[in-house]
Amino acid sequence: MPFSADVAFPPSHKSPSAETRLTLTAHKKPPDSNRRRIPLPWPLSIYQSAVGKKWVMAITGIALLGFVLAHMIGNLHIYEGPIETHEYAEALRDLGGDVVPRTWLLWAMRSGLIFAFVLHIHSAFSLTRLSRAADERYRGGRNYIAANYASRTMRWTGPIVGLFLVYHLADLTWGHFNPDYVRGDPYHNVSASLSNLPVAIWYIVANVALAVHIYHGAWSIFQSLGINSPRFNRLRRGFAGLFSAVILVGNLSFPVLTQAGVIDDGGDSRVGEASSAPANLVSQTALAEQPVE
């Protein structure tokens, strides 16, 4: 077919307007910068930047990882028995007992954790908003190569863990959901809650979400904080994998072994019995006298 220069544009294709023609040749004005912010005084100004928020997310992430690990290891006391579990819980309340009044240090740590948790969530929430505003969807679909399941589900696993945390506190700390709840007897409460199959399944789901979250988060910490060196870069994935696996195995053992009957006090609170019976344990008298918390 011969080429003719004077072909008419079919109606389905609008001829570009004069303005559009101009933009194709000249530089368009840049997109409006969408986030003008009032500068706060240093060091709060660091938190105003996305990179600063990632630092905060990473540092609070380290604190939360430390808690999750210590919580899991501490909970292994449950395999020693009801009394030992109770004594571990008491020991936590007595932390720093020679220096500060009882439960003060525990509450200091709890405050730190709550603060870390709030910052972790706030930074995640505001960075997500930033990214949602910056992103546009591909109409023809996307093909991911490097992004893994864990990294793409952070915004789902995070809220699942958050919801679980509220449930978990209501269940085992405040005793809202458990009619058999006995204050100060963690072994009994764990046994009573997790012997309920739907509750056990919810614990398993939430802890799988936590492990998936940690798998990306524990690696991501290194990038966000700029801890990057050819000396150890290849170990970072391994660290994240190992950490999340340890947390997963430890935390899943509680619902699974309760369902299997390993953690079972037969519905009786041994701590109550032990404290009223003649004690062969040194701490028993103290236990009966001391109010729990």
Next chain:
Amino acid sequence: MSAGAEPLSLRLKVWRQDDEGSDGRFEKYDLAGISADASFLEMLDLLNERLTLEGKEPVAFESDCREGICGTCGLMINGRAHGPQQGTATCQLHMRQFSDSAEITVEPWRAAAFPVIRDLVVDRSAFDEIITAGGYISINTGAAPDANLTPIPKEAAEASFDAAACIGCGACVAACPNSAAQLFTSAKLQHLNLLPQGQAERWARTEAMVEKMEEYFGSCTNHGECSVACPKDISIDFIAWTNRDYIKAKFNNRKLLGGR
């Protein structure tokens, strides 16, 4: 493989959009007899030649050097920035990467900071804004300095060169699920920050470029999609170094400039 390869028949699904304000849509084109040795852009040239002869508007796309060094071309091909071949720009992608009678979806880069101007052409001026904010070194241009006057460790020179390979095509933003420009910005920062010549303005540059970037783009969540989409295989190590430099800048700039 290329010499005797059979010509391909293809079905193209190409994004058509008249201008920034209008709604776009996919249009399908069947092409036959495309040489496996044709580059992806040559295939689009053939499509455009046919469209022109049929009296239709050709597909607008950008290209310049067509040898992977200018960073002008860049298309989302079957959901991957610069197509299925890693470490190459769209112009270096050849049709032998596709099987016969394949359906190929072609879309422009998508990011709020990269508005579509027409069809497959996007406005990447936001990158220019980041460079303008500090992607340079200020020196008095006099006579050329003696060679080796400034000693540079080999490792630093090589890392800097790896970062300097960035051609600014925008694939990192296009591939990022957050539309973050961390890889581009960190490459443009680190190729200067790693060298002695870049030290004088290091902290001011880091702060200015990162904050300019955040006015347009999303936040990095360390997926690593940018690096595998990058036609120059730029590593996300540069992002980590930039994160470190930014916090240092926030302390150093305060000390030096008394600023926020």
